[in-house]
Amino acid sequence: MAATFELEITTPERGFFKEPVEMVVLPGEDGEQGILAGHARMVLVVKAGTVRIQRAGKWEECVIADGYAMVDGQRVLLLCQRAEWPDEIDVRLAREEEQLEKEKLRQAQSMREYVLAKAGLAQAMARLSAVQHRNVNNN
Numbered sequence: 001m002a003a004t005f006e007l008e009i010t011t012p013e014r015g016f017f018k019e020p021v022e023m024v025v026l027p028g029e030d031g032e033q034g035i036l037a038g039h040a041r042m043v044l045v046v047k048a049g050t051v052r053i054q055r056a057g058k059w060e061e062c063v064i065a066d067g068y069a070m071v072d073g074q075r076v077l078l079l080c081q082r083a084e085w086p087d088e089i090d091v092r093l094a095r096e097e098e099q100l101e102k103e104k105l106r107q108a109q110s111m112r113e114y115v116l117a118k119a120g121l122a123q124a125m126a127r128l129s130a131v132q133h134r135n136v137n138n139n
Contacts, residue, residue, distance in 0.1 A: 003037035007053065009064070009078045016083040017053075017062070024076055025052040026069055027126075035069075035076055044069040046080065048123040050130055061086065063130045065123050082123070086130040094131065098124035 004020040025034045027049030048065050067080025101124050104117035 004055075005035075005037040005073070006075045007078070008075070009051070009062070009080065009083050011080055011083050019055060021053050021055045022057070023054040026078070027051070027064075035071055038073050039071050041073065042071050044071065046078065048119060049126045051078070061130055063089070063123075063126050066119055084127065089127050089131050091128070091131050094124055094127040098128060
């Protein structure tokens with residue numbers, strides 16, 4: 001059996017996940033970052049995208065918004081604005097959010113507006129991707 005560590009994912013609205021896991025793969029600024037038990041201490045900026053979690057030998061995915069992960073070898077604490085399982089995502093609303101963020105990006109008149117719209121679009125696209133991936137795996 002693989003060594004485990006505690007993964008905790010917390011948002012402002014709820015404690016989303018807190019269980020022992022074998023591995024977690026986080027979407028970082030410089031690409032994906034895989035974490036195993038005993039990983040070196042670090043703080044990681046995470047980007048909107050898919051988090052892959054391995055527990056009991058099986059992989060599952062959730063979608064997160066931007067945030068931070070604190071790693072200490074025995075625990076990973078992920079603090080993010082939003083976290084959802086694919087089956088919690090309303091596809092219609094996610095598509096509307098994607099269109100809204102694309103329009104905001106197109107109309108951005110400042111760097112701040114551009115950066116915020118780009119982050120919102122990344123989140124919307126990650127949500128839609130997770131739903132599509134779930135649907136492919138269930139068929």
